Amino acid sequence: MRKVSLSLALCLFAVAASAQQPDFSKVEIKVTKVAGTVYMLQGYGGNIGVCVGDDGILIVDDQFAPLAEKIKAALKGITDKPVKFVLNTHWHFDHTGGNAYFGETAPIIAQENTRKRLESGGNIKAFGMEVPPAPKAALPVVTFADKVTVHINGEDIRAIHFPNGHTDGDIVVFFPQSNVVHMGDDFFSGMFPFIDLDSGGSVQGLIADIAQIIPMLPPDVKVIPGHGPLSNLDDLKKFEDMLRGSSAAVAAAMKQGKTLDQMKKEKVLANYADWGKGMLNADRFTEILYNDLSGKKTGAFLKHN
Ligand SMILES: [Zn+2]
Secondary structure, rough: OOOOOOOHHHHHHHOOOOOOOOOHHHHOEEEEEEOEEEEEEEEOOOOOEEEEEEEEEEEEEEOOOOOHHHHHHHHHHOOOOOOOEEOOOOHHHHHHOOOOOOOOOEEEEEHHHHHHHHHHHEEEHHHHHEOOOOOOHHHOOEEOOEEEEEEEOEEEEEEEEEEOOOOOEEEEEEEEEEEEOHHHHOOOOOOOOOOHHHHHOOHHHHHHHHHHHHHHHHOOEEEOEOOOOOHHHHHHHHHHHHHHHHHHHHHHHHHHHOOOHHHHOOOOOOHHHHHHHOOOOOOHHHHHHHHOOOOOOOOOOOOOO
């Protein structure tokens, strides 16, 4: 297992195996008003949810450390109020890279597995990566098992843990007054998702989580995905259908005794070709489905039980 630099790791996450290094100086932060108190920021890495109002700012995720100043400037364009709280949807570095920066003045809140994994670092073998332990300044200081509510800007922001989806520490963040939900990486809109089997993630778990989340959402809810454009309930339902359908296709091929290589060659996910244009192509997602269904982790989990 080699250690990889942040920039290489970044590429692996963002464009899956491109050797090109991203240039953070060229990244622009796009600000979108979602509804009510909620905005979405897009730069490089996971989408950031923002709640603004008289009490200050709460952000959901914070992308990469080199973008922190730009993120701060984008927030300044919305309001002069300070950042009061940071929520981490899960431990991946494209969502928590700004923690040390924003954590200096605002407490970071996360599910307890997120803090554990940040603290110890870990392997993301699907990308051949070993992520080093995060410095103390980047660790969440408030953790919870199941759910927490933050009352700010007239909003009762509910962060709820759904077990074993994209990882084992994912939270979904509901903004009930503004009718918005931030799904974290439990939702990649319009593309095959990366599901981190080495961090306690599970395709079948994710399907069960989404089946539980959908009935909790009003039909006209605005949905911020971890990756991809601002979405709606229909987009989330399509994602659920794709997960079920592609998982069933791989399960059927396994039942016929097909190997992973055969499945790739025969394009077992051909019905879902459009979903392969984002972060992962159909072969990579077939691999994740196969590993999940056969109970194989993509790699040994070195630092967690
Ligand atoms: Zn992630």
